Amino acid sequence: INEPILGADGNVAYIINTTTNITEQILQKQATERAIQLEEILTHEQVLNEELATANEELQAINEELQQSQQDLALLNTELEERITNRTKALAESEAMMRTAIASAKLGTWFINVETREFVSSARTKELFGFYPAEKVSYEAVINQITDEYRSEVINAIETAIQYGETYDMEYPVIGFHDGKLRWVKATGKLYNAEAKKQPHFSGTLIDITEHKMEEIRKNSFIAIVSHELKTPLTSLKAYVQMLAAKAKKAEDPFTAVALDKVNVQVKKMTNLINSFLHISQLESGMIHLDKTNFDLVELIQDRVEEISLTTKGHVIHFQPCKPLLVYADEAKIGQVINNLINNAIKYSPKEKYVDISCSNVDGKAQVRVQDGGVGILPQDKNRIFERYYRVENNQTKTVSGFGIGLYLCSEIIKSHNGEINVESEPKKGSIFYFNLPLSQV
Template sequence: MDHQNDDLFKAFLQKTHVGLVLKKEALSFSIYVAGDNYLKITGLNREALIGKDIFDVEKDIFPSNILEVLERVLMYKSEAEISPFLLTPAHHSKSLYISIHISPVIDHDGGVEYLLYTVKDIDQEIRFANDRANRNYFMDLIEQAPVGMGILKGRDLVIESANNRMLELWGKNKSVLNMPMAIALPELEGQPFLRLLEDVYTWGEAMVGNEAKAFILRNGKLETAYFNYAYQPIKDKKGHTTGIMMIATEVTPLVLVKQKLEESVSSFRSVVMNAHYSLLVLKGKHWIAEIANQRLLDLWNKKKEEVIGLPLLQILPELVGQPFLEYLKTVYETGKPYGQEEEVFYFNTANGIGKKYVSFFYDPMIDTQGRVYGVIVGAEDITARVESRHKVERAEEMLRIAIESANLGTWHYDPLSKRLTVSPRLKELFGYKSNEEMTYDTVITQVTEEYREVVQKAIQSSVIKGEHFDLEFSIKGHYDQQLRWMRATGRIYRDKEGIPVRFSGILLDITEHKQDEIRKNDFIAMVSHELKTPLTSLKAYVQLLSSKAKASGDIQAMNSLSKADGQVNKMNNMIKSFLDLSRLEAGKINLEKQHFGLNELIAEVIEEITLTDRTHNISTGNSQKVMVFADREKIGQVINNLIGNAIKYSPQGKIVEVLCKEVNGETLVSVRDEGIGIPKDDIGLLFDRFYRVESRKFKTISGFGIGLYLSAEIIKRHEGQIWVESEEGKGSTFYFSLPHKDLIL
């Protein structure tokens, strides 16, 4: 071939799909022609190839066995194929797959001088085939996986694939494939899983869950199941989420076993242990600590490296001689769980031996052959609770001793079950034998008839409203029917939800004290009654003399007799107060309720007072017209007393304001003065019997401390309230209210 034809031949070959034309040399092959297609695929230039031995050009552009293949083609004058071959082009680092076809060029003499080396880019085909093979392999793995696995595609969470195990967990078949999760499993609506999947797809972050509760429709029945699950986002090359891989394992049997174990312990231990407990897993006969949570490390006052992987006795040598080792040994030998609600635990500290109280349980770990290979230890530090209980027990013991020394009876009443528990002393006070039962109904029956309803209402108010129970009443002995007087104090106790659970208190025999009071009241009543007759006669004589003095114009005598009449009236009022007090404490005051206008009564009381005392300006202000249903005489007595005190304890010429109105469904009466006021420390005692404020300002003002006590008792019997607001030097305002149920408007 002449030079011109040779150039034409080379130019022609360069434009064809022939990659290279190799020429046989003595021991190797040289590159005779390099085609454009080959240069494009490999990224090499023609000058770096033409005329070069194949072993002198850039490394790795030929397969490692190229010489062997070329010699075979030359020898047998047959074509050869090398596919695939992974080539790394010079113009970038990414490798690609090519196929190589080698064919001999036979001349007219039957010899071979040139070989055609043709390459083809098959990278996409190979990688697609590899991806398909990998995907098929991956899908086979998913299908054979012992856990539920599936793949969701797109924002609609379409089920692209789900292995048999996942379909079994869902209670579905392959008909759900290519359906959105919300449609395939409609029972998930209202449960958190669809929202969690949407979050994984939106944020591209994996999510795992353990022992998650789910309601799954299986065989036409909605079942409760528990799952451990993992949601892993599937992303494209740009990092965008295109789907989600789901992995799920049903742990319902494990959870149910755990629940059954928790139910088997006491309610207290169940609540405490499930909420706060230390956890330790011991393995083998040497009790190696395999797992220990932070709570247990805190309980032992140890660091993690001082516990994990070490034998128990190396961690806590001080356990020798304590009962825990024997308990563990028994669990290992018998395979039966063991626990204690309270046990003392001694441990070493830098300052010597420390002491804690613990609640604990040991649960054996049993293999398939029934052998114990480890123990799960759960424990809780209950030191603070135990020490607090001991403190309460000591206090209760001291209280019990004090109560017994004071001859007090105690009771505990359950409002729900109506079960009554009483002390031996209380049985004795009610006339029962120590071995006899007392019930709430029999106790109420023993209360005398005049106090029975009062006691029942007081108990009801304490249970429902939480009011303090403090009452004096009489009872009759169970056997001897002897009358006894009792004073009972108590209160209601509620649980965290506010439900009454216990009504408890003490009972004191005040018979002797009450009899002394009765005798005293009888004496006061008798003396007061006897004094009324001479006072009545004295008042008549004073009035007669006053008439004669007026007729004769003896002004001095008239003034003297007027003052004498005032003192007689004051004595009458005092005797009336003593009589009312004796009747009240004897339980002989009865309410005679009627309908009347409260404004009219107030006006009458003011008019009566101003007949004898015009030293103050008494105003009714902006009072409302109110009708009440009450004892008119006794309410008038209360109003009279409050206005009288306002006049007594305020300077002449000052205003006394009396108001009545409706507030929050109650009738409210107030009496305000501009007097000397009441010391703060005395306000809470004003309504006690015979209480008088000890102050120089009050010493010159007469009184026995009866009026406010009687007023408070009258209002109390009307089921109302009475109180005072006062500031020294600025005056006082006394209030009383009558409940709505007594109002007829």
């Protein structure tokens, strides 16, 4: 510490300096500070050690979980390998069984690439089209072996199935390329959409149905011949019955006249049945002829209702006419469809029930509906009601005669006119049969 001393004149005469030794205090302070710092370091290290210990524990737990996961993955991998092995083995066995089944059934297989139209076929398919097993065959070459009358229909069916994913199922004749042999085949197939590493393709099977088809053709020919032969005596019988009925009425013999009217009704039934068999044989042989003309469908319905009403007792047939519906169709065959639907409504309805017939223009098509209050149709029967020779078998239908050909014939006639036919029905509540026909463009 410096302290100035003043003289008599008031100026600093000298300075007194006092010095104190504080080394020990400074050292003590520095030691205290180092101790505090060391304590802080030790405290921080302790915290770090505790955090490190916690981290080690967590790391050990994670390591144990990883070890468990690795064990689980190893087990899962082993299980997956076993599954893949088993499925691969099962698939191989299934493919072997399928190949055996295909070979036993003498099925041909084929494959069409949807994008490139590349055609791959089995040796059996080539054989059915008259090619050699080792011969390379294109799609066009196979199509060319289909007979002229079926070729366009088959091509259209294939293209439709590919475009819209519909099921392909057709029967058609082919001429063998090398052997010139006529064969009938049944082809079925479907569209398979693109999958991993696989392009979309259309594939299926082919089977030889020549023997079955020829037997069917012979049967249809026999039915056609017999039906034709029966028509001649029936026509004569009908003429004689009508002549005798007229004579009985003139002679005022009511019993004979009524009896002959009943005979005439039965003759008409036999004639209709024979005509049905004839039409079926013509349909199945592809020889049915449509004599199309423009006519008013409403007038045809009215004529058929009046004709059936004359011979129907116990049922009331009611027709609600609509505006004229001009169609271009075979009038006789459409009349046969209307007859069949009305007669069926009468057969399957209790007496004193109404049969309602109506017509209308639905979305530019002529629609005819025949409704009855009969026994109705079960759902499982509805799906097959238009099949050939199919009859609903139950307690209510046991007493109703028939061969199961009427609705099949109706369906085929309407389809041949590019129309549709269907049924709505509930058991014990009756049925509504209806069909649509394109309106005439005239």
